[in-house]
Amino acid sequence: MKKILMLHCVNHNMYGKRDPKQYGTITLDEINRMSEETAKEVGYELDTFQTNHEGEMVDKIHEAYYAGYDGVIINPGAWTHYSYAIHDALEILECPIIEVHMSNIFNREGFRSNSVIAPVATGMIAGMEEYVYTLAIRALKDMLD
Numbered sequence: 001m002k003k004i005l006m007l008h009c010v011n012h013n014m015y016g017k018r019d020p021k022q023y024g025t026i027t028l029d030e031i032n033r034m035s036e037e038t039a040k041e042v043g044y045e046l047d048t049f050q051t052n053h054e055g056e057m058v059d060k061i062h063e064a065y066y067a068g069y070d071g072v073i074i075n076p077g078a079w080t081h082y083s084y085a086i087h088d089a090l091e092i093l094e095c096p097i098i099e100v101h102m103s104n105i106f107n108r109e110g111f112r113s114n115s116v117i118a119p120v121a122t123g124m125i126a127g128m129e130e131y132v133y134t135l136a137i138r139a140l141k142d143m144l145d
Contacts, residue, residue: 001045002070004140006035006133008050009057009077009086022103026130038134042141044070054085061089069093071140073133075100080115087116096122096143100132 008028011018016027032048039046047069049060057079064072072093079086080101090097099117104127118124123139125132 001043002144003045003047003067004039004071004073004137005060005064005067005069006032006046006048007057007060007072007074007076008048009075009079010052010054011077012050012075013052024102024129031130031133034130035133035137038137042137044137044141046137054079054083058085058089061086061093065092065094069095070144071095072097073100073136073140074098074117074121075102075132076115076117080105080117082116084116087120090117091120096140098122098136098139099124100136101126102129102132103127 012028015023015031016025028050035048036046051057072095074090074097076083076086076099097120099115099121105115106126125135128135
């Protein structure tokens with residue numbers, strides 16, 4: 001069975017409470033449940049991880065390399081715009097990487113339209129609310145099968 005790792009970054013544990021205009025009222029647990037159901041539908045195994053600590057995220061990406069995941073989905077949150085450490089860790093991976101954002105980062109504050117993650121990502125899905133996660137799972141399935 002193919003395995004996908006879904007990485008939720010800084011502040012995502014506050015989904016449902018943080019800026020509902022941008023992120024809605026869905027919680028991280030609800031996103032994970034919805035994503036796990038989609039992964040099962042397409043015959044994939046899904047592991048999820050969230051941290052507010054950049055070094056822990058880098059460590060998890062390194063673990064993903066050694067574990068041989070078939071694909072990685074990452075919502076880098078605020079780290080999108082400045083974390084070269086996460087960029088460099090993702091660059092090591094030998095699988096497709098889908099960058100996702102629940103809000104449209106291109107129609108928000110100017111600084112949000114720059115992603116230092118995009119150059120190492122296979123693709124990006126943004127602005128589709130919580131559906132970015134299930135769309136990314138389906139995209140990986142199409143890419144990997």
